[in-house]
Amino acid sequence: xxxxxxxSMEDIKLLVDSFYDKVNRDSLLSxxxxxxAKIDWPSHLPKMYAxxxxxxxxxxxxxxxxxxxxxxxxxxxxxxxxxxxxxIQTVDEHFKGTVAEVAKQKAKNISAVFQYKLGITGSF
Numbered sequence: 001x002x003x004x005x006x007x008s009m010e011d012i013k014l015l016v017d018s019f020y021d022k023v024n025r026d027s028l029l030s031x032x033x034x035x036x037a038k039i040d041w042p043s044h045l046p047k048m049y050a051x052x053x054x055x056x057x058x059x060x061x062x063x064x065x066x067x068x069x070x071x072x073x074x075x076x077x078x079x080x081x082x083x084x085x086x087x088i089q090t091v092d093e094h095f096k097g098t099v100a101e102v103a104k105q106k107a108k109n110i111s112a113v114f115q116y117k118l119g120i121t122g123s124f
Contacts, residue, residue, distance in 0.1 A: 003094065003095055003096035003097075004095065004096065004097065005095060005096065005097025005098060005099045005100055006056055006057075006095050006097070006099040006100055006103060007057075007099065008057075009049070009053060009057070009059075011094075011095065012049055012052050012053045012056065012057065013049055014094055015052065015090060015091065015094060015095070015103070016045060016048045016049055016052060017045070018090050018093070018094060019086060019087055019090040020041070020045065020048070022086045022089070022090060023083075023086060026082070026086065028078070028079065028082050029079065029082060029083060029086070032073055032074070032075060032079065036073060036074060037069070037073060047062070047064060050062040051064070051066065052103070055103075055106050056099050056102060056103055056106070057099075066110070067113075067114060067117060070114055070118070071117075071118070075118070076120060077115065077120050077121075080111045080114070080115055080120070083111065084107060084108060084111050087104070087107045088104050088107070091103050091104050
C-alpha cells in the first residue's frame with residue numbers, strides 16, 4: 001500500500017483512531033487513560049479529531065485547553081516517551097509526507113511543553 005500525506009479529516013480520524021487503539025492496548029498507557037483519567041472515549045475522540053485537524057489542516061475547530069486535564073495525572077518522562085513512540089509509529093504506519101512530518105514534530109513539541117509545565121526534568 002502506497003502511503004500518502006495527511007490531507008483530510010478522514011486521515012485525521014485514521015491517525016487518531018489508530019493511535020488510541022494502540023494506547024488502549026498498551027500496558028503502560030492504558031491504565032492512565034482508562035483507570036486513572038477514566039476517559040470517556042465517545043466524547044474524547046471527537047475532541048482529538050478537532051485538535052489534530054486544527055494543528056495539521058488549519059481547520060480552527062478546536063478551542064479547548066489541552067494541558068489542564070494532564071496536571072493531576074501520575075505520569076512521568078517514561079509515559080511521555082512511550083506516548084511519542086506510539087504516536088510516531090502510528091503516523092509512520094499510515095502516512096508519508098510533509099504534514100505527516102509536521103504531525104510528529106508537533107507531538108514532540110506538545111510532549112516537551114507538557115513535561116516542562118509538569119516539572120518533569122530531562123525533557124529537553
